[in-house]
Amino acid sequence: MNEDALTFLSRQHPYDELPVAVLNDIVARVDKISVAEGDTIYDLGAPLKGLYIVQSGLVSVRDKTDTQVSLLERGNSFGERGLLADGMAATKARAVKDTLLICLPADLFRTLREEQSPFQRFFARSGAQPEPTGPQQTSLAQVTVDALMVPDPFTCPPETTILDAAREMTARRISCLCVTADETLTGIVTLRDLVGKAMATGKDPDTEVQSIMTAGPRFLPPTAIGSDVLHMMMEYRLGHLPIVEAGRLVGIVTQTDLTRFQATTAAGLVADAARATTIKALAEVTSRIPELLLHLVSAGNRHDVVTRMITDVADVVTRRLLTLAEETLGPAPARYLWLACGSQGRQEQTGVSDQDNCLILEDGVTESDTAYFQELAKFVSDGLDACGYVYCPGDMMATNPRWCQPVSVWLDYFKGWIEHPSKEAQMLASVMFDLRPIGGDATLFDGLQRKTLKAASKNSIFTAHMASNSLTHQTPLGLLRGLATISSGDHRKTIDTKLNGVVPVVDLGRMYALQGRLPEINTRARLKAALAAKITSAKGGRDLLEAYDLVAQTRLEHQARRIKQGKAPDNYLPPDTLSDFERSHLRDAFVVIKTMQSALMQGRGLLG
Incomplete structure (x- = not known):
């Protein structure tokens, strides 16, 4: 997509909260840098030109041991850590595929961080934290154990036989049983114990589990934080850690839970969605959104940060479906733009979202062109439904021919709603004034929003009706x-x-x-x-x-x-x-x- 720096930055946080004059000044001073796949952007210890923002492509950020610490896509930024220290790169960055970067000069970055509160809030992290910038990742140090643990874990009494314990774990597909007496944790028995302490030593299957369990296991309270779990597991080589409150077993955290948590970040979901090759794979990604929401809220993120991250996942899933649609149906016969309205349009999706979308086509499309776009709309909307974004009950979707039209028709729609504000017009205008481009040619939307806002604000009858409807x-x-x-x-x-x-x-x-x-x-x-x-x-x-x-x-x-x-x-x-x-x-x-x-x-x- 041919997208200028102003359009791109105005839709990214925190730039979307900056005054227009400040944003225009930024755009006048930034550099656009094209980096070919495999090329180095900067190396460890090199002087940093400024803050880098990924407009398109993929960037790998690695530490001094050459371990990848971040994989950054559209909208992510990097280089902040070095800029806030001594101006030298604290990591090294390389383009994983052809990449377009926007570089914010170092002096401008520091000025914005000192003078603009949205910038201050966004880049208020400690310099000791790993890149990338912004609240894209939730660390184990930010989340309490009660958000990680599996509550009310399966238990057994000490008298349970080894055979019964093995059958229980197999049937429930779990890797351990907590051994309790009168709700008090007395031990823990794992699959490793069954193999190493029972099968390998030839114990009788009717032997009680208390003979092979780890008695008096280490535990943590639910008020502990995720890094406490990680550190205790590493220090004592534990795979399972019970959570105990006031002497009562309330949950358990396993290494699998930690792995799942660390994989469930907005950046992780976005990366997985961007690489998905099937609708089934995309649905697997979106099935992790509830976990993402839980982790982000538990880490204390503000609602608008959480909903923006969740919406980012929906945006990437939508763009991936558009790509899969063109791979299936062939290249689009004309320019088009897929837009979202409703909560996705406003970047306010939560754990409960249906789909609201439409298509704007370039003027001059033929009947056969329109038929193609109806197929594309069906492919994408069906895919979104399979991913949990259920069909809009009001049929506000691109699959409805009414919402798959050329630019001139869309202009007529808004003109008619404004000049004749019926109840239906008020409802439709309310939805469509929240349109946001997702994938395709964004220039088709240029002017449409500006013209309609101008016309609407001038029509006092329309605004009065809209006020009443609101x-x-x-x-x-x-x-x-x-x-x-x-x-x-x-x-x-x-x-x-x-x-x-x-x-x-x-x-x-x-x-x-x-x-x-x-x-x-x-x-x-x-x-x-x-x-x-x-x-x-x-x-x-x-x-x-x-x-x-x-x-x-x-x-x-x-x-x-x-x-x-x-x-x-x-x-x-x-x-x-x-x-x-x-x-x-x-x-x-x-x-x-x-x-x-x-x-x-x-x-x-x-x-x-």
Whole structure:
């Protein structure tokens, strides 16, 4: 894809949060560097030109022992560690395939890190940490054991026979049994014990496991961190480590759990998705997203960081499906652009996401061209469904011919919605104003967003209808400082943290973007841009941003708890699982959101 530096950086974090003037200055000063497959970008101890950002391709970063420490793809950056130290490369970097880099000069990088808060936050890591930059990896030092362990492990009493223990482990496909007496951990028996201490010595199968178990095994509490597990396993050569709380066995961590955790990073999933050659392989990657969400939340990452990483995986899966589609169907007969809307468009995907997408085709496509793109859309949408991104219940997908059209038709769509804001037009415009290019020719989208934002902001009737439509999702406020829960059905006594929590703020953010002709798509970025542009009052805007952060974080933490319990993540939070303190603050956040909804309707929140 022929993509200029401004377009690329404006869609990457933290550059997407920088003022437009600052971003333009950056683009004017960066260098674009093309590196052929196999060529060295820099070597250990070499002077660093600046911060490198991967626009396309693949880069291997290695330490002084020539061990690979990072494999970096589009959007990743490297070189920070050396720049923050003495300006010399602390690692070495080589292009694994033809790569296009953007190089931010060293002096500009240091200036931005000192003067721009988004940059400060993003590059606030300790210089002792390994590259790459940014919150792309969650280390074992950032996660507590309770997020790693398998809860309620299988146990047996000391009197269990060796034969019965072997049968139990075989049937359950596990590698150890914790031996307990009255819920107290007394020992642990592993497959290695069965082989080395029983079979190899010819013990009678009816011998009790207490004769071969490791008695009084080492253990850790659930408040320990992941690196504690790793260090104890390495020091004492353990493959299994029980987790004990107040004398009671509550879980176990194995070497396999550690390996799985270290493989379940956003970068790891992205790399695996980018190399997948089948839909089945892609589905295996996306099946690990719940684990990724749990790990990221457990490590204390903010909601917008977590959802961005999860969305990055969806983006790569989508682009990989587009590539597989062209390999199956043949090259595309015309220029096209695949776009996502909804939560993927806003980079706000969680553990529960369907698919919302469309295709923009170049003008002049023929009937046979359109037939090809319908096949491509079906291939990709079917693939996304197989990967867990279920079909949109409202048929807002590129497989619907209505959403697979040339640029001129799309312009007519938006023009019609703006000039004739019916209920359907309001709903469709709400979805389509969150469009974000994913794969194909991004130039087909150039101008479309700008023209529609301009036309929409000028039409007061349309914006009034959109404002009214944005208030259809109400916060779950009850009487007497309570929270109003769902009164019947499967989700009785819960609050919907999506429809009645984050969606009202998503709607407000979209309205602010329309009013101010703001190009931002992400909700949090829209709120910050609206605050900077004084579309909201300073106090109202700050309060709304903090309220959104609390509600969105609460939603993610609820999903993480369900994943940890072995359940599918959902959006239905029982308020009685929260402390009085948490409920009080959550209700305060809903009050802020409702206040800003009222201000929008009364015109006080739109100071155009």
